[in-house]
Each structure stands twice: as structure tokens, then as C-alpha cells.
Amino acid sequence: MNVVMMTSSSSKSGGSRQALYLAQGLRDKGHGVTFFTPQGAELPGLDPGLDWRALPESRGQWKQAVEKVLAAHWDAGTPCLLQAFHNKAVKKAALWGLGWRKKPVVVAGYRGVVYSPHNPLPYWSWGIDFFLVNSRACARVLKRVGVTDKRIRVVYNGVPQERLLPERSSEEVRRELGLDMGGKPVVIGSLTDNKPNKGADRLLAAFSEACREERFQSSAHMVLVGVKPERWQQRVQELGISNRVSLVKKVENVAEYLQVFDVLAASSRAESMPNALLEGMGLGLPIVAASAGGVAEIVSGNGLLVRPGDTEDMAKALEQAVLDHEQRRAWAGESRKRFEEFTVKRKIERTETVYLEALANKELAMGRGGDSA
16 A cells, blocks of 8 residues: 655644654555655654655645655556544645546545534535544534535554653652652643643643642652643732642653553644643543543543533642542542553554545545546
8 A cells, every 4th residue: 555645844743743653554464655844843753764845835735745655656557545533735736636636646644623613615525535633522513514424434542662761760750850859749741732722721721620638648659741840920929829839841752741640631622633642641640630522532431521611610639639549549540441442553453444444435436437526
């Protein structure tokens, strides 16, 4: 099987990493993979061994560059598949695919967010044969804008084992966070950022509210990883919790901090399939999270779901998670079990099955002399 991937994102965000994991997994299974990224993108540096191609600076020349690689396959009589990631790439693929309907190529889009697309036209276009989505919640959003079930494939995100391997010891990380100064608090951690949608402000407010309970205050410590400390220090002081909160800037190896967490918390208003929660599950962490988007597909028997944006609800859930040790242990065991559904191996297997089925259908349609509508 030959797969050409294209992303319009230059970052190594969670969505970009999922595209990389897919490319690596397909390559390692012996499939041909070519990956187009914008010039100067960060992804190629994470695995120089992949067949990376830089998209031209002018978007008007993207089609020529991508079609040259696809044509090498279809001119040899070998069907191939183009997988487009991120908004601009999906728009381009939706347009190009209209002109490729009688070519031996399958065109796939990708959607990994749970807000409605501002421009639904690419999702209506028959230039794209199907869309991969990373949660049932995301699938529901596409169906609301008119994409049929027949054109949607749900494949959950996956986490590779290397994302779960810390480079520093837990003792070293605890010293950095000031958690080795006596006592052993229950550490509530969150992998977040500064965007309002991620809800760091709501999580801090909920922690502050929970600290009104004396047993909680004396037992808990919160760590936010991925924020700009200087942006949040004043807010932490205003809430009166500066001695109970550690703020950590964005890091590459999140497992170093996950290993010292006792509970993983998230308070986003909109998520499809957050990698942070999956990584925490891989290390057996109980989860307390707002039930936004696809989060409810992750948290089932391994933690608590709260109403998005409800600070009081989150505070009560944090209290329960901190003060009930036996319940935390039970949730931790369930997280380890549930994580088996979210490994990179499972993601690759499921995607490979989807791709092979789509290519077989394309060959069948071409053999009948029709197109794959």
C-alpha cells in the first residue's frame, strides 16, 4: 500500500503528532509513506528517517508537487491514498480530488476537533472519499453539517510507548516542584496551556474552592504543566494557593511530570480526543475531567466526569479524588485496562484496515468502469 500524507500545520501539536505516529506505524509495517509538510515545519525533525517532502511556499503550487508523487504510483497501475491533515490541506484535497475521480487514488480528509467547520464546503465535496475522525463526538459534529455515516470512519488516537518514558527520576522531578520538603501530598496534575479553552483558570479556581476543606488543603498539591508561569503567578496569589501550586512551562517529555501525579485533571470546554488524558491513562492515572466532546469516551470507570465550566462540580470531584485513596487505586487500575484501546498499535491496525478497504473499493469501482461515488 502506498500512502501520501499532507499537513498544512507547521507545529508539532497533538494533532500533528498523531499524523506522525500514523506515518511511522505504516512505514514500520512495510507500506510506502511520503509525507508533505510546509517548509520549516517541526515534524520532520522528530523522525528524519521518513520520506519527508516540503510543500512549495506558494499554495498554488501544492497540487503539482503532491500530484507528481501520486502520479508515479497511478501511472504504474498501483492505487494509492492521499491523507490530508489540518484545515488548509483538507480544503485543497477536497478540490483536487474532484479532478481525480477517475484516477486510481483514494482521497481522505481528517477532523480532530469538535467545533463545527466555519466552511462546510470541503466536507460536502465528493473530492474526498471519506473522513477519519478521532472520536464519536467529532463524528456527530460532521454529521450535523451534512457528512453521511458512509463517509466517516472513527479511529481513536494512540500513544506510543516512548511518550510514557521519563528521562529523569521521580525524585528529581519532585525536588524541582518542591514536593520533597516533608509530607507527601496527593498531586493533582494537568497537562494544559494558556488558551482560554483549555480551562487552566477554571481548574485553579476549583482547586482554590476545594482548599476551603481543611483535610483537602493539607493533603493536596496542584501542578500545571504547559503554561507560562509568569502569566499565572498573580492569579495563583489572588486565589491564596501559591504555596499549593507549581507552574511548569511547556516541556517535550511530559512523562517526567506524569510519573509524580496521583490524579490527572482537565477542564477544557471543547476536546475531541485529548492526547494528554491518554498519556495519563498509559501511566495508570485516575482522571477528573470536564465531559467536553470526546472526553466521555475516555473516562468510564477510571475517574470522574464533571460538567464543563462548572467550578463547584470540579472542586467536589477533586475533593473526592484526593480524599478517597481506595477509590483512586481502583480508578488507576481501570485506566491501565482502558489504555489498551488507545495504543499506537491499535490506531495503526484500525487505520490500515480502513485504508485497505477504501483502496479495494476503488479498484473494484475502477474495474467496473465507474468511479467511486
